[in-house]
Amino acid sequence: MAVNVPGLVVVVIFYVGVLAIGIWASRKSKKAEKSCAGTKSEVTIVGGRNISVLVGVFTTTATWVGGGYILGTAEVVYSPKQGLIWAIAPPAFFINLVVGGMFFAKPMRSKRYLTMLDPFQHRYGNMFTAALLLPALVSDILWVSCILAALGGTMSVILGLSSFISIFISAGISILYTFLGGLYSVAYTDVIQLFFMFFSLFLCIPFLALSPAVTGVSPAAHLNQSNANAWLGKLELADAGKWIDEMMLLSLGTLAYQALYQRILSAASSAQAQITCFAAAVAVFIMGIPSVVIGAVAATADWNQTAYGLPAPFERGEAGKILPLALQYLTPTWLSVLGIGSVAAAVMSSMDSALLSSASMFTQNIYKSTLRKQASERELQWVIRICVLLVGLAGMGLAFSGESVFALWLLSTELLYCIILPEFICVLFFSCANSYGAICGYVVGLLLRLLSGESMLGIPPVLLFPGWREEDGVITQHFPYRTLAMLCSLVCILTVSKMMDVGFRQHLIPQSWDLLGVFKQKMEAEEEEEERVYMTQLLS
Known part of the structure; x- marks a missing residue:
């Protein structure tokens, strides 16, 4: 497949813009280190606790709306064995952020913790805290690999680039600006990335609906086709347990995710932290709408009328790439390029959060508290940077596994849900x-x-x-x-x-x-x- 040169130029411009904002934010971080009453590592981990509500909402939303969210939701809606009823991510993440704001934001922010492992360290000590870091670290690496795999597949479809090059460049840029500026770079790049995602994904909807290959996505129109109700899906009684399990997993699992508390703890007050969670819950749900529409359109499209031809993507085992395939073959070329930009934005906005998440916990709760109690602030900052690099490289290595984006996404949350969440609930709410x-x-x-x-x-x-x-x-x-x-x-x-x-x-x-x-x-x-x-x- 030939490289899409105009599309590649647009993506390069976007990447350069994101990197420039990240570098600018890193300079802002250095200024904050001088004026902030807290330590340099506190500025890196929680932005000196002066991230505004608006920026907090943007960075929280952008973190949750990652490559797994966008591509995974479209994949589930499109897949004949699943459909809309199985697209649980938008309502699940809405519930997740609402519950987080109602019950977890205030006790965490009011005690001025730096990471979600702090309460464990205060009650149980260093050894058990180190044991909890392991599943959290594995989860972050799986999260990074999931979103990088999503980006690699998208760029290979639309730009004709190999997955290796796409993953390497995108990961490198995310690692670089997170390496330089910590939470400031992550938060401010998230703002531009979320704006780009919102604009490009919602712009795709009318063009998809007007495509000659699409007969309509309404249930009534679809009932008359041979693949009736494919995008709506249905829930059999035998599958109810699995549906409930996945809904609970995504709704509650990320309540034990450091990236959430990094945003909560960066707020100026407990009230601002709660407002951030509630506003982000609504924004995350809205950002799931384009993926649902794209999956539904792809399920109703006559692929024989497109350059893609038959068999359809599901028969070719390419359901995980349905979003870029729909943009490539059902929309104008210039719009598909914007679509790849939105996926790249989603990937980087989530990847940088995962990188900083693990780096923060290791530095604050293991290195500083156990390995090097007398470490200087400069030393701690370099430990954070080295951790960012190592987690990024580990995630890159797993990104070439070729597994389903949705499956990787679920697996990244399972360790948080099964191991860390019950521990977190008990340490916060049960003194016994x-x-x-x-x-x-x-x-x-x-x-x-x-x-x-x-x-x-x-x-x-x-x-x-x-x-x-x-x-x-x-x-x-x-x-x-x-x-x-x-x-x-x-x-x-x-x-x-x-x-x-x-x-x-x-x-x-x-x-x-x-x-x-x-x-x-x-x-x-x-x-x-x-x-x-x-x-x-x-x-x-």
């Missing part, structure tokens, strides 16, 4: 949770998830839940096994914590068995307090 319960909950959540199997990683299921099926030699679970793992972990944390608390306080368990020192210090402090109160009463 302790290290023993947290460790047991971690093991239970991880074990149940691994025993349920994962076809993408070649892990066969050991536990077969009701409703499982075997298709083409691959076993799929239709029971909400992810949600079961999350709930079992949550119950385990609270139950074990309470049992250990009662056991040590009632002397049912010898004090010498308190290997983690959870109750020894606590009970000594309580005894000292009781003695102090007693002496005060005697003296009075």
Whole structure:
């Protein structure tokens, strides 16, 4: 396929513009370091806590509206085996941000944390915090690989560039401006990227609807075709468990995502953090509309009337590329170029957040707190930069796996949902949770998830839940096994914590068995307090 030179020029101009804004924001970051009361690393991680509400809404929206969101939603709506009913991302992310604003923003921002691992470190110590970083790090790498894979596929369709070149250049630019400016560069580049996404994606809708190859996307028009209800989809009772599981996964899983709290903690106050979440929830839902329309149009299109021809994309195994294919063959050339720009913007706006997310947690909660407690601010900034580079390179390596964008997207959230979310809920809202319960909950959540199997990683299921099926030699679970793992972990944390608390306080368990020192210090402090109160009463 020949390279689309005019399209390539437009994309290069867009990339240069984004990089220029990132460099400008990095200079703004350096000025903030001089004027901000906080440390340099605080400016890098949470922007000195002075990111405005408007910029906060833009950067939160742009982070959630990534390549997985845009391409994954279109892929699901287009796929005959799924359809609109399975396009759960827009409502799920709406719920996610509303719940985050209602219940999580205030307790996190009011305590002036720097990362979402801070409350774990304060209650459980450094070792368990390091264990929690592992699933968070893997999730970020999978997120990066997902969105880079989305971009590589899009550019190969529209511009004729190889996936390797597309992924390498886009990742390099995201790494560079995140490397230079931290959250300031991420936030301000997100603003321009979101504007570009909104303009180009919504501009595509009327051109797609007027394409000669499209007969109409209304349900009534579609019912008369041989592939009736293909884009609407239907939910069988046997698939209800899987649908509920995926909805819960995307609705609640990213409540344990550092990128969300990076935005919440960068706000000037708890109220501003909540407003940011609520406004972004609406914006994210609206940004899902073009992907739904593109998927529906592609499902109703007569591909034989286009240069693409037959068989259709689904029969060729190219459902994951349906958005760029629709833009390439159902819209004018200049508009398809704008479309590739929107995907590139979506990818970079999410990738930079994932890069900074892992780098922030490792630097603040592992390197500074455990490995190098006396590290200088300059040293910490270089650790953040090196982490950004390493996570970016790891994500690039996985981006060539060729898996479904939607599947990679779900997998990136599973570790957050099954392992970190129950821990996060307990450490924020249940004072009874302790290290023993947290460790047991971690093991239970991880074990149940691994025993349920994962076809993408070649892990066969050991536990077969009701409703499982075997298709083409691959076993799929239709029971909400992810949600079961999350709930079992949550119950385990609270139950074990309470049992250990009662056991040590009632002397049912010898004090010498308190290997983690959870109750020894606590009970000594309580005894000292009781003695102090007693002496005060005697003296009075």
